[in-house]
Amino acid sequence: MEEKVKLLTLVGAGALLGSVTTIALLRLYTRSVASQSSSKVTDSGGRGFTPETAAKGHDVCGDRNHGRASSDLLNDEIVSEQLTRYFPSSEERWDVGDLILHIELEQFLSNLSFKPYLSIKSRVDTFEEQQWVGIIWNIQFFGIESQHNVSASYVVVIGLGGVGSHAASMLLRSGVSRLLLVDFDQVSVSSLNRHAVATREDVGIPKAHCLKKHFSSIFPECLVEAKVLLYDASSEEEILSGLPDFVLDCIDNIDTKVALLAACVRRGLKVLSATGAGARADPTRIRVADLRESTNDPLSRAVRHRLRKDYGIEGGIPVVFSLEKPKAKLLPFKGPSGEEENPSDYQIVPGFRVRIIPVLGTIPAIFGQVMASYVITQLAGFEVQTEPLVNFDMDHYRVLHQRLIEHEELLYGTSMQVQVDVEEVMYIVKELWRGRSARDESMKDIGRGMWRSINDLMLVRWDRAKPADISNLILLRFKEADEHELQTLEDIKENEPEFFSRVASVLKRAELDFGFCCALIEFSVDRPSLGFLITQTDAFLFAPYGLEALLYSPMLPRAISRLSLRSVLPGLAGVWVTVFLTAVLMSEFVVNYFIIIVVVGLVTVFSTEDVNFQSVPDLQKSMYKVVDGFPCVRLLNLSGEIGCSNPGREKVVAPIVRYKNADKLAQLSAILVSLHEFDSFFLRVSNDVDFAKYVGGVLVESGTDVQNELKGVSMDEKFPQAEFSPYKNISYQWNPIGSGIMWNNYDFPVFLLSDSSTSTLKEAAIKNEGNKKAYTTDVAEFDLVMQTTKSGTRDSESCLKEGTCLPLGGYSVWSALPPVNTSSSESSKHIILAVASMDSASFFRDKSLGADSPISGLISLLVAVDALSRVVDDLGKQLVFVIFTGEAWGFLGSRRFLLELDQNSDAVNGLNSSLIDMILEVGSVGKGFSQGTKSFFAHTTQVSAATNETLNALKLAQHSLQSSDIDISTANASNPGIPPSSLMAFLRKNSQTSGVVLEDFDSAFTNQFYHSHLDDLSNINSSSIVAAASIVARTLYILASNKKDLTATTLSAINVNASLVEELMGCLLSCEPGLSCGLVNHYISPTNTCPSQYVGVLEGEPSSTPYPGYISDVSRFLWNFLAEKTSIPSESASSACPKNCSGANHLCVRSEIDGKGGCVVSTTRYVPAYSTRLKFESESWELLPPNSSDPMGLVDPVWTESNWRTIGLQVYTVQHAFYDTIVLLAGVSLTILAYLAILLIRSIINKALKQD
Incomplete structure (x- = not known):
């Protein structure tokens, strides 16, 4: 009892002393700062700057407001604005915050006490005061030095219609001192709805002269030149000479626009281009981005294609465009008598269109304003981050936040130094690093889109000696992060000064952006008692809105989380007493002060010794467990849907149960299914409606530990893609264990769990089973x-x-070996076509490895190419290697390849389908090793001279290996035909095609995990792939060689690299090393580490020279690998590319690595792979009607994949609703009682004071 009394006495004394001391310090500090500030504040002329003198601002220059304005007029403009923003009204009191702003204003005015120096491009050497007043808002925004740069600039605007006139007008009003306005056209009545300054009196005069006339009354000091010219090669020198600081392209003619942009790039001039503003209505979707990122605009698409084709310009040109799809179509052109006529008959200038695109006048104006804003900020050197075209969602930022925490714990043993939350991670990733690695050179490109995946990205500290806060975190790929941790900042600064400077600049901006909040909130909370916390908070509480700044700052949870119960317990009770008395007796200002302490107290009161979280992320991590998994997603075809999805628009939340214990479901449940139960579960879902309606979601165990126990798991049909078969027996079972599950539609989510997540979910399910009567689930x-x-x-x-x-x-x-000479008039050689596939399929989208089917065949072909590249001599026939994608989804790659051949497109330039003598396809060859023998089977199309020759070549290749453990046999004659393969597409196109498919099976798949996520690295044998590669390489050489008397000795020179097989297996079929392996990184910079052979979706316009960001990592690697392996030396080839790599068949390989790459001579090309029933037009996809000349198109499902915002899976504990209700009622009751108690105590105290 004595100890309790002593403790209460100490608490009371501490509370009283803390309250009195704090209030006294508050008053003393306020007076001290106010007196110091008042003594310092003077204006540029030495006059005392006080509220009284400030209020007389109009009197200072009232008698000078005539004639030319003096310097005081400029000062008065600025002062009046500062007073409006910062000075309190007469009813308000002055405080320290206002006085501090007065000091800043004094410094600002002193900086304006000199005349600016302008460059020789300006018309005058100085700006008069009146001109500076006209752009005072810009000065306040940029600062005087940056506005100097704007005012000293020379800008050329070409095209003065709706867009160009508004852009030129705002450049003038922003203080640009010299403008060149170029347009050949005249003002018309129809253009008045979108022109910036033209009136009816201007109709008929040149647009350039019209703008010059009006500009002379707006800003007469600006030197405005007007040229009534059409831009072309003859006028280029006249228009672009004089070294303009910026060129604005506001032309709407493709030929002229392309020529202008190419000329600006050639001359090294900065240029900003406007794309189509017509047929748009949504101003919120206007963006500034690199030309290669612009979408939904036919004009930019055409310009992009022309620049790439005619000038080799891939990008690097900023454009203003709209993400909106055109809302109106071209209007029919009516002649004078009302009949439709050809618009070209009415052109003023040949090649220029007559405007028949509907235009909403406001949109061109906004385009012009955006252009002017962009140019002004560039001239001022003011950094502006444009909105990325592709954004992550919050779940992606949560994953990056979680990775940061885990990385800190792994590297430093704790996550205490993580001082950012999820929203701050979003700022860092989106605003600072644009969703791309800090080492990505293209990150600095204007409007460059964010990467579409975060699989290979993480945040790490820039300086390991500092905490992981906003101004010390950079975004890197996994491999780059590992390398960064091994370096010091001194090493980076010395070896990579440009990179160091760029990162330092970005982090400095982050520090400035968050500087105020950090300075405001970063107070110490690691002191042993709460008294120190009180004194630390005094400094910022004097400023206006100090409480609001604290409560809304993202730093508050971080500061609170660093408190521990032990550090604040001695003073906590005293604080509560002080707060209570303050609420009763003191002013609102002091109440605000103590509310902060209340917030701290609330958090610490509910902390315990058992659960002592060091940071807010620790608390979040303990509550929500983000589960790693691979989703089954929604796919669609012409007849409906397959795959998985939430049933509606909301997330699904359900308790976790194990399938083996869920014979009957009474509520919506998340069912944990083992691989042993997989087939039976989905069969029951299809047949038992009562059971299926309670399935909220499915969690599939990883099953890597039971893979060897399974007899087989295949989610595909027994005859995959039978509808494309060139023969009638489609009931044949090539895949006897196939269940067909992946082709069904499920209205619930399904995830395949990782190994670690499987353990987590099992524990949760077991916990739920043991706590059926508990109040949590x-x-x-x-x-x-x-x-x-x-x-x-x-x-x-x-x-x-x-x-x-x-x-x-x-x-x-x-790719062709050797390269095809497309410019030669000589007759082309006959072709031996070697084929493999690069894509697979699975029930789970991103877990489609396809190790045996088809990647083993792909690896065999790549290794064969490597072997042949070292022994190529004068071959009698042309070797062509083709690697298709999309084969698992209706043979998209092979069918499109055949269509491109028919159309003789650029993608297949140099190939002639009539010259193809033989097709050798390498299929599944990874399981050919059995009982010490590597057995392969040749499946042929038909008996012909070409197939017989190929079978003989295979036998000769086998014998030349002089190995008794390799056997090649002809497939069983009872088979209905060739197995599912790309060769089917060729046969459906031409039934007389000669071809052979090399497989590791005879009459049925030996791959027991065909199109299953279990078809992984453990499912294949590297020695089988090496044997297949050896046979393929020697067979192709035999078929293409001119030599008729080839012997085993001759063929012995063709040897495959067995270590390359192992390396490719690790790169393409495993996450370790995965696509971060040395071989892949020799050619490209992959966006992901873990490979997946899922075909993906086609983004942007299909092209034979696509934008690299739209090509998968694997496709880009294969292109570079084949281009280098099939290349030949050339004296004209240069190591510097792409600028010096423009000759015929000259390609730039490895350009992703260092931005330079190497130039080689090779015939290697991309071919788009998508349905022949689709056409890309006007930035959208159009479904074409069936064509009888395309028999496979008649049965084409036309597969598509649904878009989504986010995909995620997390586990947490919830309590039953009954307990939630009790807590809510208790909280409401406590609040009401507290309020009544305050009223009662206040009444009692007031009565006591009156009696006194």
């Missing part, structure tokens, strides 16, 4: 909401129209 939250589900578009045709899906597809690659 572990639940899984599924976020697998598909856009097609939300919009109700249930098939490919409707979702493509609504833009809620994208077609499956990608880019195939082909």
Whole structure:
């Protein structure tokens, strides 16, 4: 009892002393700062700057407001603005915050006490005061020095219609001192709805003269030149000479626009181009980005194509464009009598269109304003970060935040130094690093889109000696992060000064952006008692809105989280007493002061010794467990949907149960399914409606530990893609264990768990089973909401129209050995076509490795190419290697390849389908090793001279290896035909095609995990792939060689690299090392580490020279690998590319690594792979009607994939609703009682004071 009394006495004394001391310090500090500030504040002329003198601002220059304005007028403009923003009204009191701002104003005025010096490009050497007043807002925004740069600039504006006139007008009003205005056209009545200054009196005069006339009354000091000219090669020197600081391209003619942009690039001039503003209505979707990033605009698409084709310009040109799809179409052109006529008959200048595009006048004006704003900020040197075209969602930022925490714990043993939350991670990733690695050179490109995946990205400290806060975090790829941790900042500064400077600049901006909040909130909370905390907070509480700044700052949770119960317990009770008395007796200002302490107290009171979180992320991590997994997603075709999705627009939350203990479900449940139960579970879902309606989601165990126990798991059909078969027996079972599960539609989410997540979910399910009467339950939250589900578009045709899906597809690659001389008039050689596939399929989108089917065949072909590249001599026939993608989804790659051959497109330039003598396809060859023998089977199309020759070549190749453990046999004659393969597409196109498919099976797949996520590295044998590669390399040489008397000795020179097989297996079929392996990194900079052979979706316009960002990592690697392996030396080839790599068949390889690459002579090209029933037009996909000349197109499902915002899975504990209600009622009751108690105590105290 005595100890309790002593403790209460100490608490009371501490509370009283703390309250009195704090209030006294507050008053003393306020007076001290106010007196110091008042003594310092003077204006530029030495006059005392006080509220009284400030209020007389109009009197200072009232009698001078005539004639030319003096310097006081400029000062008065600035002072009046500062007074409006910062000075309190007469009813308000002055405080320290205002006086500090007065000091800043004094410094600002003193900086304006000199005349600016302008460059020789300006018309005058100085700006008069009146001119400076006219742009005072710019000065306040940029600062005087930056405005100097703007005012000293020379800008050329070409095209003075709706866009150009508004851009030129705002450049003038922003103080640009010299403008060159160029346009050949005249003002018309129809252009008045969008022109910046033209009136009816201006109709008929040249647009350039019209602007010059009006500009002379707006800013007469500006030197405005007007040229009535059409830009072309003859006028280029006249228009672009004089070294303009910026060129604005506001032309709407493709030929002229392309020529102007190319000339600016050639001359090294900065240029900003405007794309189509017509047929748009949404101003919020206007963006500034690199030309290669612009979408939904036919004009930019055409310009992009022309620049790439005619001038080799891939990008680097900023453009203003709209993300909005055109809302109106071209109007029919009516002649004088009302009949439709040809618009070209009415052109003023040949080649220029007559405007028949509907234009909403406001949109060109906004385009022009955006252009002017961009140019002004560039001239001023003011950094502006444009909105990325592709953004991550919050779940992606949560993943990056979690990675940062885990990385800190791994590297430093704790995450205490992580001083950012998820929202701050979003700022760092999106605003600072643009969603791209800090080492990505293209990050500095204007409007460059964010990467579409975070799989290979993480945040790390820039300086390891400082905490992981906003101004010390950089975004890197995994491999780059590992390398960064091994370096010091001194090493980086010495070896990579440009990179060091760029990162330092970005982090400095972050420090400035968050400097105020950090300075305001970064007070110490590591002191042993709360008294220190009180004194630390005094400094910022004097400023206006100090409380609001603290409570809304993202730093507050961080500061609070660093408190521990032990550090604040001695003073906590005293604080509560002080707060209570303050609420009763003191002013609102002091109440605000103590509310901060209340917030701290609330957090610490509920902390315990058992759960002592060191940071807010620790608390979040303990509550929500983000589960690693691979989703089954929604795919669509012309007849409906397959795959998985949440049933509606919301997330699904359900308790976790194990399938083996869930014979009957009474509520929505998240069901944990083992691989042994996989087939039986989905069979039950299909047959038992009562059971299926309670399935909230499915969690599939990884099963890597039971893979060897399984007899086989294949989610595909027994005859995969039978509808494309060139023969009639489609009931044949090539895949006897196939269940067909992956082709069904499921209205619930399904995730394949990782090994670690499997353990977590098992523990949660077991916990729920043991705590049936407890008030808490572990639940899984599924976020697998598909856009097609939300919009109700249930098939490919409707979702493509609504833009809620994208077609499956990608880019195939082909290469010729030796390179094809497309410029030669000599007759081409006959072709031996070697084929493999690069894509697979699975029930789970990103877990489609396809190790045996088809990647083993791909690796064999790549190793064969490597072997042949070292022994090529005078071959009688042309070797062509083709690697298709999209084959698992309707043979997209092979069918599109054949269509491109028919159309003789650029993608297949140098190939002639009539010259193809033989097709050798390398299929599944990874399981050919059995009982010490490597057995392969040759499946032929038909008996012909070409197939017989190929079978003989295979036998000769086998014998030349002089190995008794390799056997090649002809497939069983009872087979209905060739197995599912790319060769089917060639046979459906031409039944007389000669071809052979090399497989590791005879009559049925030996791959027991065909199109399953279990078809991984453990499912194949490297020695089998080496044997297949040896046979393929020697067979191709035999078929293409001119030599008729080839012997085993001759063929012994063709040897494959067995270590290359192992390396490719590690790169393409494993996450360790995965695509970060040395071989892949020799050619490209991959965006992901873990490979997946899923075909993906086709982004942007299909092209034979696509934008690299739209090509998968694997396709880009294959293109570079084949281009280098099939290349030949050339004297004209240069190591510097791409600028000096423009000759015929000259290609730049490895350009992603250092931005330079190497130039080689090779015939290697990309071929788009997508459905032949689709056409890309006007930035959207159009479904074509069936064509009888395309028999495979008649049965083409036209596969598409639904868009989605986010995909995620997390586990957490919830309590039953009954307990939530009790807590809510208790909280409300406590609040009401506290309020009544305050009223009662206040009443009692007031009565006591009156009696006194």
